[in-house]
Amino acid sequence: MKTRITELFGIEHPIIQGGMHYVGFAELAAAVSNAGGLGLITGLTQRTPELLANEIRRCREMTDKPFGVNLTFLPALSQPDYPGYVRAIIDGGVKAVETAGNNPQKWLPALQEAGIKVIHKCTSVRHSLKAQAIGCDAVSVDGFECGGHPGEDDVPNFILLPRAAEELKIPFVASGGMADGRSLVAALALGAEGMNMGTRFIATKEAPVHQNVKDAIVAASELDTRLVMRPLRNTERVLNNAAVERLVEKEKRLGAELKFEDILAEVGGIYPKVMTDGDMDAGAWSCGMVAGLINDVPTVKQLIDRIMAQAEAIIQQRLRGLLGA
Ligand SMILES: Cc1cc2nc3c(=O)[nH]c(=O)nc-3n(C[C@H](O)[C@H](O)[C@H](O)COP(=O)(O)O)c2cc1C
Numbered sequence: 376m377k378t379r380i381t382e383l384f385g386i387e388h389p390i391i392q393g394g395m396h397y398v399g400f401a402e403l404a405a406a407v408s409n410a411g412g413l414g415l416i417t418g419l420t421q422r423t424p425e426l427l428a429n430e431i432r433r434c435r436e437m438t439d440k441p442f443g444v445n446l447t448f449l450p451a452l453s454q455p456d457y458p459g460y461v462r463a464i465i466d467g468g469v470k471a472v473e474t475a476g477n478n479p480q481k482w483l484p485a486l487q488e489a490g491i492k493v494i495h496k497c498t499s500v501r502h503s504l505k506a507q508a509i510g511c512d513a514v515s516v517d518g519f520e521c522g523g524h525p526g527e528d529d530v531p532n533f534i535l536l537p538r539a540a541e542e543l544k545i546p547f548v549a550s551g552g553m554a555d556g557r558s559l560v561a562a563l564a565l566g567a568e569g570m571n572m573g574t575r576f577i578a579t580k581e582a583p584v585h586q587n588v589k590d591a592i593v594a595a596s597e598l599d600t601r602l603v604m605r606p607l608r609n610t611e612r613v614l615n616n617a618a619v620e621r622l623v624e625k626e627k628r629l630g631a632e633l634k635f636e637d638i639l640a641e642v643g644g645i646y647p648k649v650m651t652d653g654d655m656d657a658g659a660w661s662c663g664m665v666a667g668l669i670n671d672v673p674t675v676k677q678l679i680d681r682i683m684a685q686a687e688a689i690i691q692q693r694l695r696g697l698l699g700a
Contacts, residue, residue, distance in 0.1 A: 376388060376389060376683065376686070376687075378563075378568040379546035383512060384413050384443075384470075384492060386411060386412060386413050387411030388412050388569075388683055389559070389568060389570065390570060390572065390679055391415070391515065391571040391572070392407040392413065392414050392572060392576045393515070393523075393550060394415050394416075394417040394444075394473055394475065395573055395576070396417055396419065396420050396447075396650075397646035397647060397650035398582055400420070401416060401430050401431075402582075403675070404442045404443075405437035405438040405442065406579070406674070406675035407576065407675055408438045408441060408442040409437070409438050409440060409675075410679040412679055413442065413443055414434075414438070414442045414443070415443045415444060415471075416430050416431065416444045417445045418447070418460050418464070419449070419460075420646075423456070423459070424460050424463040427444070428463040431463065435467075441470050441471060442469070442471070443469060443470070443471030443472055443473060444464050444467075444472055445472075445475065446461070446475075447475045448475070448479065461482050461485055465491070469491060471491065472486055472491050472494070473495075473515065474494075479506075480509045483509060487512075493511050493512050494511065494513040495511045496514070496517050496550065497515070497517065498517045498535075499530070500535070500538045500542055503543055507543055507545045512545065513546045513547060514543065514545065515547065516539045516549060517571075518531050518535045518551035519531045520551040520663060520664045520665065521550060521612060522573045522574045522662045522664075522665070523573060523611060523663075524609070524610060524611050524661075526610065527608055532552055533565070536565035546568040548569040548570050548571045549561075549562035549565065549569075549570045549571070550570065550571035550572075550573075551665075552664060552665045553665065554668040555681070556682045556684065557689065558570060559682055559683075559685075559686040560686050574592060574661075574662055574663040574665050575668075577592055579674060581674060584651070585649075585650060585653030587653035588653065591614060591655055592666050593669060593670060595666035597664045597667025597668070598667070599614060599667075600612050601614075601615045603619060603642070603659050604642070607633065607635060611642075611661060612661060612662065612663060613659040613660055616655060617656045618640075618641045618645075618656055618658045618659060619641070622638050622659055625638055625641075626638075641658045641659055645657050
């Protein structure tokens, strides 16, 4: 399938694997790129720019296809060494960067002068237009369904994507709630040029996370996620568990008085405990409503081939058939 996104990134299928903390290691990024999509290493999971440089080298040893790096701009108090990470990305010869979390304007000239294509992840039309205005090459439009940070507007993709299509000139992918060939065809119909998936890629053989995480996603239904940290205007969609129930209870009790320190036990340093150790009740970890559509743990290649075959069958048979009738 050829779209403006496959052309932009030089990939075979219009499928991107979104940055995921403690999931987006070289193994997963390489598997996605080898299967014809765009795999992304999650920059900040590597604690220093030197470690990121090493992860980029490892990924290159596993694939000769294009892959990228996610660079998330955190609202954190202590800012990571962003200039160092950008340098590691450029020196590593990476050709695609997914930015997220905050306006990437400051870093665009350096990245784009190095020939890197930048796709910015946004949760609203207004932020997408801003990304276009500052010169991003594409956007990833992340609807309310998404795992991770859906923003504060709560607009689901059935509205957000066609609204983005009405306004944007640069290409965009649909992100949030995407799982299969049906998602891809729907995304294309709503004006996107491909799709970005997070949660779906965790439940794959190659995702370098504990088996408990994959099992939890397969077991979860579309009713099992919760929104947390809304009082801090840092809303995150996570899988429900004992720690999340405690967190939600604290949010109810403290209301507008809630401070980040109050919930540190439930959100601080959780990812290695969940993703590496498989301690599923350690705290709040991002997961999309799309868990309700995930029922198996295929290889990345099986998943991507299946998505493309299903998308093609829907277009060629079901949709064409409707017109022929
Ligand atoms: C476990 C997990 C960790 C994530 N970490 C990040 C991150 O560090 N940076 C980022 O930009 N997005 C992050 N995301 C969001 C994904 O890149 C993607 O936008 C989102 O998962 C799409 O929604 P979906 O899960 O419904 O596919 C994360 C998502 C998950 C599920």
